Structure formats: structure tokens, C-alpha cells
Amino acid sequence: MEIAITPVRALRGDLQVPGDKSISHRAVMLGALAEGETEIENFLPGEDCLSTIQVVKSLGVEVHIEKDRVVVRGGGLNALQEPENVLDAGNSGTTMRLMAGILSGCPFFSVLTGDASLRRRPMQRVIKPLSAMGARITSRGGNAYAPMAITGGALCSTTYRSPVASAQVKSAVLLAGLFADGTTTVIEPARSRDHTERMLSYFGARIQVKDKQVSVWGRPKLQGCKVVVPGDISSAVFLLVACAVVPGADLTVRNVGINPTRSGALEVLKEMGANIIIFNERQVSGEPVADIRIRGSRLKGTTINRAIIPYLIDELPALAVAAALAEGETVVRDAAELRYKETDRITTVVKLLSQMGADIIEQEDGFIIRGGRALQGTECESFGDHRLAMAAAVAGLHARGITKIKSAECVNISFPAFFNTLNLLSVQ
Numbered sequence: 001m002e003i004a005i006t007p008v009r010a011l012r013g014d015l016q017v018p019g020d021k022s023i024s025h026r027a028v029m030l031g032a033l034a035e036g037e038t039e040i041e042n043f044l045p046g047e048d049c050l051s052t053i054q055v056v057k058s059l060g061v062e063v064h065i066e067k068d069r070v071v072v073r074g075g076g077l078n079a080l081q082e083p084e085n086v087l088d089a090g091n092s093g094t095t096m097r098l099m100a101g102i103l104s105g106c107p108f109f110s111v112l113t114g115d116a117s118l119r120r121r122p123m124q125r126v127i128k129p130l131s132a133m134g135a136r137i138t139s140r141g142g143n144a145y146a147p148m149a150i151t152g153g154a155l156c157s158t159t160y161r162s163p164v165a166s167a168q169v170k171s172a173v174l175l176a177g178l179f180a181d182g183t184t185t186v187i188e189p190a191r192s193r194d195h196t197e198r199m200l201s202y203f204g205a206r207i208q209v210k211d212k213q214v215s216v217w218g219r220p221k222l223q224g225c226k227v228v229v230p231g232d233i234s235s236a237v238f239l240l241v242a243c244a245v246v247p248g249a250d251l252t253v254r255n256v257g258i259n260p261t262r263s264g265a266l267e268v269l270k271e272m273g274a275n276i277i278i279f280n281e282r283q284v285s286g287e288p289v290a291d292i293r294i295r296g297s298r299l300k301g302t303t304i305n306r307a308i309i310p311y312l313i314d315e316l317p318a319l320a321v322a323a324a325l326a327e328g329e330t331v332v333r334d335a336a337e338l339r340y341k342e343t344d345r346i347t348t349v350v351k352l353l354s355q356m357g358a359d360i361i362e363q364e365d366g367f368i369i370r371g372g373r374a375l376q377g378t379e380c381e382s383f384g385d386h387r388l389a390m391a392a393a394v395a396g397l398h399a400r401g402i403t404k405i406k407s408a409e410c411v412n413i414s415f416p417a418f419f420n421t422l423n424l425l426s427v428q
């Protein structure tokens with residue numbers, strides 16, 4: 001599907017974005033491991049989370065889905081059954097890596113695979129600690145890439161010092177730790193998003209968090225419960241950036257997750273001069289939630305580096321567009337992890353924005369953008385990467401002429417209503 005974006009004169013709205021992708025995945029997985037019924041409200045019916053539902057269904061778990069309401073009927077940690085076929089995680093790194101942790105604890109054989117993008121992403125980062133806990137895992141490329149064949153069961157608890165700040169690695173080990181006797185601990189170089197710890201505790205597991213160290217006690221009795229998923233800040237950020245530089249723009253996004261391990265983009269946008277107000281702060285199912293209002297202003301360049309990178313890694317394509325529209329230089333560094341996402345997001349962001357006329361230079365671990373050049377509408381590739389397609393659309397709203405985005409249907413991965421939402425907001 002090709003989408004054409006025309007420049008926008010004003011943006012106005014008061015809306016919600018769909019449920020958080022990271023939290024939706026975890027609610028289905030923990031629901032599958034819990035006893036009794038888990039009711040998930042505001043679930044993200046995007047392709048990635050539907051892959052997670054498919055995978056847990058193939059393991060014998062009953063799941064009912066009706067729009068954004070999902071009911072999971074789990075039978076406890078020992079109730080998952082050997083799947084009859086290969087498990088397909090589609091485009092979703094979260095599904096593959098977190099399910100690898102769960103399957104490592106299950107005493108049967110399973111194979112996890114995914115689409116061409118996912119089969120190029122590094123899996124050794126989970127295979128190594130899970131094998132050290134006792135899972136037997138073999139995979140393509142000398143245990144580097146999916147497909148991954150797992151024979152699980154009889155795990156030992158561990159203390160794992162992860163070389164990367166990755167919530168997927170941390171979560172894979174913690175989820176495997178549920179199946180082991182004793183306490184499993186993960187120590188990270190920097191704190192990654194903490195939804196797994198929060199939700200494990202919400203379902204009744206014993207969790208201890210000390211700075212960059214998280215421990216889970218093995219063999220808990222997880223209890224099915226109701227989870228209300230907050231709106232996805234990673235989706236909201238595209239709309240916030242779309243409005244940030246438009247004079248007179250006024251947008252309120254309600255019910256957005258503002259977990260501090262996810263909301264670095266709000267800090268950066270404020271630092272760049274965006275007129276953002278966060279209000280109605282509250283707690284929903286163990287996660288902080290708020291409403292966010294942005295009004296158009298002028299942005300200036302900034303530096304985004306190590307301390308904040310884990311808290312905004314998925315927002316960097318959107319922030320790169322903000323930087324191209326800002327006055328002055330923006331430097332993004334210490335973000336080499338971007339190279340291991342659905343695409344190599346350093347290369348694809350640089351390709352997209354240079355094609356549109358921005359002054360952007362690729363670095364090994366990020367990019368440098370000298371903002372303020374007029375953007376030019378063009379025909380661009382999404383490379384099948386949902387966040388790149390949305391970044392292209394937001395840049396297109398601020399470019400001269402028409403921007404055509406190829407394979408734009410990939411927005412269905414995380415934000416199926418993205419283009420409709422942009423239409424609702426745009427005053428042509």
C-alpha cells in the first residue's frame with residue numbers, strides 16, 4: 001500500500017492512542033502463565049501483539065479477542081502444551097525474545113521463527129543466558145538468528161549480568177526464572193523499560209528491584225486479573241512531533257503511559273522547546289498514566305546520549321524528524337542498538353531524511369542533524385518498518401509537495417489507525 005501525505009496547515013485534536021505494545025504483549029503472556037481469567041482492556045490489536053496471541057494459543061491457552069478487549073484463560077505455569085507446529089512471531093522482537101524465555105522453562109520441544117526482518121535480528125543475546133540456565137537451544141547462524149529450536153525444562157536460577165540494556169533480554173531471563181527454583185537476578189548496564197517487573201508483581205510474583213538489578217523468586221502462583229493497558233507513548237510521540245512546530249497546533253492525547261523508563265522523548269521534546277503539559281497523572285494497573293497537551297512552538301537542537309537513550313530508543317525516528325524541523329544541531333549518540341531493530345534505524349532514518357532534503361550525517365552509534373532546512377516531499381521507502389513509515393508521514397506533513405510512502409501498511413504493526421488519526425488531526 002502506498003500512502004500520499006500532503007502538507008498540513010494546522011493540527012488540532014483531543015484523542016487517545018491505542019494501547020501500549022510492550023504492555024499488551026506482557027499482559028497476554030502473564031495471563032497465559034497465571035491461573036484463571038485475565039481480562040485485558042485497551043489491548044493493542046496491532047500485528048505484533050496478535051502474533052503473541054497466536055503463539056500462546058498454539059501452546060494450548062484459550063484466548064478470546066474482541067476488538068481491544070482480550071480474555072486469556074491460563075492454567076498456571078505448568079499448563080502450556082507442546083505446539084504442533086512452528087511458532088511464528090511475525091515481525092515482533094518482543095514476542096520472540098520473551099517467548100524464548102517462557103519456552104525455556106517448558107519441558108517440551110518448540111521452534112520460534114519470524115519474518116525476514118526478525119530472522120536478521122540478533123538472538124544470541126537471549127540464547128546465551130537461557131542456555132546457561134539449562135535450556136537446550138540451537139538456532140541458525142551458529143546460535144545467532146531465528147529460527148530457534150528450544151527444548152526447555154529443568155532450569156536453574158541464575159544471576160545474569162547483561163552486556164546490553166535491553167528489556168527483552170531482561171524479561172526473557174526473568175520469565176525463565178519463574179520456572180526455576182530459587183531467585184533469578186538480572187543486572188543491566190543501564191535500566192531498561194520495567195513493564196515486566198511491574199506486571200509480574202501485579203500478577204502476584206515476588207520481585208525485588210535495586211537500581212539496575214531485578215530479582216524474581218521462582219515458581220510463584222500467578223493469579224489471573226484485570227489489566228487496563230495505557231495508551232502507547234511510542235505511538236503518541238509521532239502525533240506530538242507532528243504538532244510540535246506548527247503555529248497554532250493544539251493537541252491533547254489522553255490516557256498515555258508515562259512510565260519513566262519509557263518517557264524520555266517527552267523530556268527531550270521539552271528540552272528542545274516544545275510546549276508540553278502533562279496533567280491528570282494517575283496509576284492504572286501498576287503503570288503511571290497521564291494526559292498530554294502540546295501546542296505548536298519553535299524547536300531548537302539538542303544532544304541525546306547514553307543516560308536517556310534506553311528511555312526513548314523507539315522514539316528516535318520521530319525525534320529525528322523533530323530535529324530536522326528544529327533550529328540548530330541535534331546530536332544522537334550511544335544509540336547503536338537502533339541498528340538491531342526492524343531495520344537498521346540509523347541507516348534508514350538517515351536515508352529517509354536526506355532524501356527529503358535534511359542535513360543529516362550517519363555516525364556509527366547515531367546521527368547528527370543540522371535542522372532548519374526546508375523538507376521536500378518525495379517518494380520514499382518504509383523498508384517495512386512501522387516506525388520509519390510513521391516518521392516519513394510526520395516529515396511529509398511539514399514538507400513542500402507530496403510525500404509518497406511505499407509499503408505503508410506496516411503501521412499495522414503498532415498503530416493500525418495511524419493514517420486515519422493523522423487525517424482527523426489535520427486541518428488542510
Ligand SMILES: O=C(O)C1=C[C@@H](OP(=O)(O)O)[C@@H](O)[C@H](O)C1
Binds near residue numbers: 021165169193313314
Ligand atoms: O521489551 C519490550 O517490550 C521492548 C524493548 C525494546 O527492545 P530491546 O529490549 O531490544 O531494547 C524496544 O525497542 C522494543 O520496541 C520493545
Ligand SMILES: C=C(OP(=O)(O)O)C(=O)O
Binds near residue numbers: 021091092095314414
Ligand atoms: C523494536 C520494536 O519492536 P520489537 O523489538 O518488539 O520488534 C519497535 O516496536 O520499535
